Every structure is written in C-alpha cells, then in structure tokens.
Amino acid sequence: MDVTAWLAFTPQLIVATGIIFGMLTIAWRRSHRLIGYFSLAVITLAILATLYIFPIPSIELTQLVKVDLFAKTMWILVLIAGAIATLLAMGELETGTEVHDEFYILLLLTLLGAGVLVTSQHYASLFLGFELLSISLVGLTGYFRNRQHSVEASFKYLILSASASSFMLLGIAFIYSQTGTLNFSLAGVTDIQNMIMQLGVLLLFSGIAFKLSLVPFHYWTPDVYQGASSAVTFILASVSKTAMFVALYKCLVDSNLINLLAGEKILLAMMFISIASMIVGNCLALGQQSIKRLLAYSSIAHMGYLVVLLMVLGKQHHSMIQYSASYYLFAYLLANAGLFSVLCWQEKQNKNEPDIHLCHWRGLIWRNPSQGIVVLVSVLGLAGIPLTAGFIGKFYLIISASHGQLWWMLSALIVGSGIALGYYMPLIFALFKDDEVQQPSTLVTSAGQRIFSMFIVVTTLVFGLYPDVFANFLAN
C-alpha cells in the first residue's frame, strides 16, 4: 500500500477526523457559531482535498474501497450539498436558546456515510456506509422534537430504513451464495443466471430503492419530508439520494452484474419499478398543497427517471451513463438547493405554521424578487425546461436511454414529464399571482441570502446554456 492510494481517501479521512475534533470542540466550549463554522471548514477542506486528488487515476484501496472519477465527482456533489445544508442549518438553529452542536456532528456523520457509499467496492463497505448514513439521518429527522410531525417522521424513517437494510443484507447473502465473493467486481464469475441470484439482486435493489424512495417503497417520503426541517429534508433529497444511487450503480452496473443478468426477469422487475415511480410519483404530486410533500412526490419520479440509466446495457456505455448520472444529479441538487433554501428562510420567519403551502408563494416574484426568481428557475429546472441545467440533465438521460433502446421507459419518461407539468406549472403561476396577496408577514432577505440566490440562479443558467463547463471540469 503506497502513499498515493491513501491520498485518494484523504477527503473521507478529513471528514472522519473532523467529527472527532468536532466532539472535542464541544467538550471544550459549547458554542453554536464555533461548531457551525468548524463543520463548514471541515467540509471546505474536504472539497479542496477532493479537488487536489482529482487528477489521480482510478485506484483501489484494499478490497473495500475504489476511488474512481465517478466517485470523486459525486463526492464533490455530496460535499457541496453538505456545505449548503450546514449554511441553512446555521440560519435555522440560530434563534433557539439551546446550543445545537449535536446537529452538526450528525450532519458530518451523514456526509461520511455518503463518502463511504460513493467509494464502496465491496458489500461490507456498502453496508457500512448505508448504516452510517441511515442512523445519523434518523437522528437528524427527529432533531427538532418540538415540531408537529417530527417524532412521527423520524420513527417512520427508523423502522423503514431498518427493514430496508435487513432486506439488503438478505439480498447480499443470496448474492454471496452464488458468486462466492463480496467484492463488487465479478471477474471470473460466470453462470449466475439463476433464481437465487435474481432474488438476491431484487432484495438488494429493493433495500436501496427504499432509500431512493422508488415505488412501491416510497410511502415514507412525503411524511418524512414534511416532518423534518428543511435543511434536513435537503440532505435527504440530495446527499442521501445521490450517494445511494452511486452505490446502486457501482454494485449493479459498474460490476457488470446487470450485463450478466441480461434477458432475465429481474430486469423486467426493475423496469417496472422505474416506470411505476415515474407515473405514480408524478400523479401523486398533482394537487399537493404543501410544497414539501409536492417535492417529495416529485423526487420519487426523478429517481424513477434515473433508474433508466441503470438499464442501459453494454459496457461501452458506462462512461456515458456516469456522465449522464452526474449531470442529472447535479442539476437535481441545484434545483433542490434553491427550493429548500427558500423554504428554510420562510419557515424561520413563519414560526407559528412552519409548513409552507402553495398559497404562501402567491405573488412571491413581485413581493420578493430574489426568492421568487430562485424558485422560478429551480422549478423550471426540475421540470426540465430548456435554459436550465435540468433540461441538459434530462437531455443526457434521453441520449443514454436511446443508446440502450429503452423505448418503453422513454415513453414513460415523456408521459411522466407531461403529468409533472400539471403541478410544476400551477406552482410557477402561483409565483406570478398578484390578485389576492394574503401574506403572513413581510419577507425579509439578508444580503447573504440574496447572494446565495443569485449564485443558484446563475449556476443553473450557466450549466443550462453552456454544459461544456461540466465536461471540461471532468476532463481536467
């Protein structure tokens, strides 16, 4: 084991060390500001370290971990999401009389879990990352215990993610019984097209599908989204889903498992789950009044779209799938960052009724242009309308799916996007309504919030108009 191999894993080690030092800091002095800025510094350091190791070629570190380009890209996305969540949480937690230092430790633990997941190359590290992520997220969801649905949400999440991990463990056991290895790479393994293997893959897939909230494992999503605070919901929507998707990609596609199973029924089952997610998620989102529930259902559909990428068979397409997935998830992250930060700022000012509804956003673009424009651009991004990064993400997705000739899934994607407009458009029109402005209070935005809003808007537009930025970044 030489030094460069360990160098590739430094970002994760930085976060892990950061957690320990964070706890020491708490023991030394309990200050909300201190721990907030400390975790922000840890995340920034980890981002910088990842950028530093970016040119290092794909490298395997023991059996457990493999740091490749895809893992590094996604790890940066996860860290950026973590940084945004920290900023949002710092604003949200500021007002309480308590010192909420545990929150930041849990947040860093979540990031560490995601960091292990995106680099995992072995079912043991997959499970380790999975549990690290889940358990700290349970803590985060239930953190604001005074909120109405907080305990319910976190309890639901606890039970369902525990059952998901047991499903997954059983699936891993089945897979192990057939392949004889826990490593993802199936070099030398042939003849696995049998029922037990398929059952194993199905169980593994459904365990991860719980986390990605694919239909029919989606029931927890709206309740947990609604019950958790916005910063936490943002982590659920970005960090957790990104990391879980990467893990799924690594054990199914990167390992070549899915190609070995080509033509088997398991693929049909996955296709069905994906199509059902697109249709059901979008249909359920129609008519939702609570913004968070709406976003929860739309996230089901978005994850359904992403699963399309896993079904593109053939090794020659791997780099394209990775690129499409990174772009799509990046665009999704941007849109979510915009929406959840606005939700977070408004919840803070709307103390007595923290659940933001569609009616709270009426005429937002006239009342508070900076928040209004972020919401507008982000929703357009989610809907995949040109000019935004979301469109390019969807475009890459369609290119990949066409390469794989997945016409049924493409049709479902089109129908799903059509249904989605049925709730994205009213949301956008609500922003422009000026007839009946019923408002709880005047909305105030600080300079920092305005700068952040502009940053999201500009990034979304730049990546929507000039997607080469992303490719150039990866090429260097």
Next chain:
Amino acid sequence: MTMLPLLLIMFVGAMAAWQGDRTKKGSAPWIAFFTLLGAAIYLLVFCLSIDNSLTRLVVTDKHMWISSLNIFFLLAVDYLSLTLIALTLLLGFIAVLISWREINENLGFYYFNLLLAVAGTVGVFLATDVFLFFFFWEVMLLPITALIAIWGHENRRFAAIKFFIFTQLSSLCMLVAIVTMAILYKNQVGHLSWSWFDWQQMAKPNAWMFYIMLGFFIAFAVKLPSVPVHSWLPDAHTQAPTAGSVLLAGILLKTGAYGLIRFVIQLFPDAAKSFAYVAMTLGAISVLYGAKLAFAQQDFKRLVAYSSISHMGFVMMAIFAFNVNAYQGAIITMIAHGLSSAALFCLAGMIYQRIHSRQLNNMGGFWQSAPFFAGLSLMLVAAATGLPGFANFIGEFYSLVGVFSKYPIHATAAAMAIIGSAVYGIRLFQSTFHGPSTHVISDLTVREWLILLPLILLLVVLGLWPNILLNLGFVGGV
C-alpha cells in the same frame, strides 16, 4: 454576413426593457419599439447585402456550443426563413403597438416576454443545428406562456397550462426523435452530429425513419394545429392578451408549418410520402372541422381561433401534396394567414377595449358610430374568407390546385370549406357592425390606423402581385 446580432439585439433589448422600466416607468414600450426597429434595420441591411441566391440554405454562423456532444451554434438562412423572419418582426411591431394602451401592469416584464418570444421565434427560423432548433423551439414557448398566464383574460391560467402541456409533451416526442436520429448518424459515421446538413446527406434506414418522422410530425402538428391535437388553441387564443393572440396566430402557428417543411419534408421525404395520405386527411378534416366550429362560436376571438385551425389545415394539405404549386400555396397561405389573423385579433382587442366584451351578442351596429373601423374590418374579414384580391385567395387557390392534381377528393372536400369560411366571415361581420346599434363606440385612433393599415396594404399588395413572393423561387415540395 452573420445573423447572430439579430438575436443579440432582441435579447439585449428584452433585458433593457425589463430593467429600464424599473428605473423609469413607462419606458418599456419605447425600448421594445426601438429594439424591434434596430432588428428590422439589421435585417434590411442583411437583405441588401445578399449577393448570391438564397434558394438553398446558406450558413451564416457556426460556433462550437457543446463540444462533448458535437453540438454547434449553427444558423443558416434561405428565402423561406428570411420571409418568415420579416413577418415575425412586422408582427412584433404590431404586438408592441397594440399593447401600448392595453397593458398597464408590470410593463417591463411584459415587454421582456414579448421581445423574448419574438427572438425565440426568429431563432427557430434560423437554427439549422437540430438541437439548437429544439432549444429555440422551447425558449419561444416560455415567454408566450407567461404572456397568457399573467396578462390574459379571466380563465388564463387554465389556458396557459393546457397550452404548455400540449406543446411540451409533443416536443418531448420530437426530442426523442432528434436524439435517435443523432445516434443513428453516430452508428453510420462514428460521431454524433445534429446538423441539418449532415442529416440530409446520411443514408436513412427505412425501418427507423417512419418513427423518427412521426416524432417530428407530432410536435409540428400540435403547433400547427391539426385536428386531433388542436384543442389547446381556442383556449390559448381566447384567454391571451391581444398581443399574445397576435403572436400565437401570426407566428407561432407558422413555426409548426415551417417545421413541417424544413424537417419533416426536407429531411425525411420518403417517410413523409408514405405518411402523406394520413396527413392529407388530417388536414382536410381540420379545414372542414375548423370552419364548422368557427361558425358556431359566440366569442369573437374563439371564432377567429377556429378559423385559424381551418386555414392552417390548408397549409398542412399543401405541404403534403408534394408538388410545386401546392408548396408555394402553403408559403403564401402562411404569410397571408399570419397577416390577416393578426389583424383580426387586433380588431378583437380594439373592440374589447371599447365595450369590454368578446361576445358577439353584445355587439352590433358599430358601423353607425365608427364607419372607418367598420370599413377596415370589412376588408380584413373579406381577406380572411379568401376573397380574390387578397393574399389569402392566392394561397388557398394555389394550395387547392396543387392538392387537386394528387388527391382530388381531399381537395374537393377542402374547397367546400371556402363556402364555410364565407359563412362564418359574414356572420362575424354582421353581428359586429350591422344591425341595431348596441353601443356608441369611438372610431379608430391614429395608433390603431397604424396597426391595421400596413397589414391590409400588405394583404392587398401580395394579393395583386403574388409574384413578389413567388419570384423568390421557393424550391422544394417535389
């Protein structure tokens, strides 16, 4: 000579109108007016500087856009696109003038959307990289939806959502077709290409082409609109503000026809020929159905909207007839319908401003108080019904002659609709300007003269000397 400045002028103008109205209230219409003037002057200079014939597409701009997918910012012009761009700019002026008094809220944002819609449409006519085309195709949608949803009439949000969902779904079909086509190109040549010129050259496997052509056809048929997918149009037209209706009827529908010509016919001639019978039938049904429904309407704008479906049916038939006469007829009908329906929607807007109603039974006897208004309206209604002497007649005549040589039954059926158009045209005029006087309305103002006169003059000039257009030698259609 490059065409990029034309787009830039309008884009910068749109931003300026938005920001300008913040600093100085009421400056937005002027900024929009001068932006369009600048664009028109640029177009004129461009037209004067043409030294070789533009019967075939000539590339004006080529820049790398998305290198990882080999997508270019590729613009090209021929006479067809130049004519349509000129029409777009003219109707842009009309839209600005008609909004001058009508719109009082959020002026800056309104003119931002208006200019962006015009710029997007010009982009659609210019783009020859198919991805870029799709991009402009979508960009033009957003501002028009905003125009309907924010400044429209009572039921505007429903209309805007319906419009958006119809067009968005159909354009996703087109997107899938575009991507498939690019991948087919890659399988043949080894790299992706989105260029219209490359696609025209490539070998086209029959098994695929039909479905790809269908993807394009669906998107354009929705925009045109043709019968089974037309139902967004009456709602969108009725609920849009006057300028929105002008843009919708005048240019948005033309992008559908333009797409059919440029992509369906010119890229997939074989697949389109095998599909021609279906398209022809759809066109004939649209012609008759639109005329019938137009007759049954009580709402002035809805009536004009249904008449648009009828007229665009002629265009669809003419395009799929695959002969020179019909092809020229299609182009003249496009221009003539753009001018006449825009003028009719302006009339609707002017009447609405005076009596605050669009219902025909609230109108009547306007001739007595507003004779000039009535006279000009009579000319416009006559033009729309295809009376000889106006451009519409030439267009419909050429189309029918062309179609008859190949599909006599369809042509005969469609010719019946000319009677239908006279019926609804007369009904429209009678219930508005004849009969007992219901309101005393003021006659045309100078601004309104300025709006109607150029449109009428153009209709007459093109009706009497159609060679102005025909001499441009639109090739294709064979």
